[in-house]
Amino acid sequence: SQQGEEDPQALSIQEGENATMNCSYKTSINNLQWYRQNSGRGLVHLILIRSNEREKHSGRLRVTLDTSKKSSSLLITASRAADTASYFCATIQGAQKLVFGQGTRLTINP
Amino acid sequence: GAVVSQHPSWVICKSGTSVKIECRSLDFQATTMFWYRQFPKQSLMLMATSNEGSKATYEQGVEKDKFLINHASLTLSTLTVTSAHPEDSSFYICSAPRTGENNEQFFGPGTRLTVL
Numbered sequence: 256s257q258q259g260e261e262d263p264q265a266l267s268i269q270e271g272e273n274a275t276m277n278c279s280y281k282t283s284i285n286n287l288q289w290y291r292q293n294s295g296r297g298l299v300h301l302i303l304i305r306s307n308e309r310e311k312h313s314g315r316l317r318v319t320l321d322t323s324k325k326s327s328s329l330l331i332t333a334s335r336a337a338d339t340a341s342y343f344c345a346t347i348q349g350a351q352k353l354v355f356g357q358g359t360r361l362t363i364n365p
Numbered sequence: 366g367a368v369v370s371q372h373p374s375w376v377i378c379k380s381g382t383s384v385k386i387e388c389r390s391l392d393f394q395a396t397t398m399f400w401y402r403q404f405p406k407q408s409l410m411l412m413a414t415s416n417e418g419s420k421a422t423y424e425q426g427v428e429k430d431k432f433l434i435n436h437a438s439l440t441l442s443t444l445t446v447t448s449a450h451p452e453d454s455s456f457y458i459c460s461a462p463r464t465g466e467n468n469e470q471f472f473g474p475g476t477r478l479t480v481l
Binding site: 288290295296297298299300303343351352353354355356357358360 | 472473
């Protein structure tokens with residue numbers, strides 16, 4: 256079963272703008288991960304944030320985690336056309352089983 | 366990063382035939398691999414956990430007799446869709462975690478199955 260929800264389901268912005276995606280989850284976690292999927296391709300791991308972390312940066316990516324609200328956000332700054340993809344948050348259940356959110360389809364318009 | 370491959374990348378078959386999809390970890394050993402199914406514009410749904418040397422563990426609602434999984438070695442897991450029907454048409458993706466990588470999983474590029 257899906258862990259939680261992501262919003263928005265779809266987001267379309269102009270190149271150069273920032274994109275923010277949100278994810279909510281239902282159970283307690285040790286960490287939360289974000290993945291990117293280009294159309295018709297496999298997933299690429301973007302960033303992992305641990306439950307005792309509140310914010311993490313990686314290049315143009317900034318992830319926040321609020322365990323009290325069971326939510327996370329992914330911010331992509333200065334977006335580029337190549338950022339067009341679907342973005343999924345995922346949490347781990349049991350032994351290494353990833354459970355994905357519904358995903359956000361991001362479109363960057365040139 | 367680690368590399369996971371899948372073969373074939375796409376397959377078209379007639380209804381009633383069986384299709385085998387391979388998932389290989391190319392530069393690391395994986396005692397566990399995972400198989401997901403993804404319908405268009407939807408998220409990934411975990412189908413089963415493939416365990417090297419033992420039976421696969423299937424998620425609720427996934428027919429084990431229809432989706433046969435064999436983890437033959439530490440680098441290879443296969444998913445066989447038996448007696449495929451049009452409703453089995455989907456994007457199938459495998460993943461493998463690498464020990465010591467903070468539970469990061471490496472995903473194959475996926476296999477697009479179309480059943481006519």
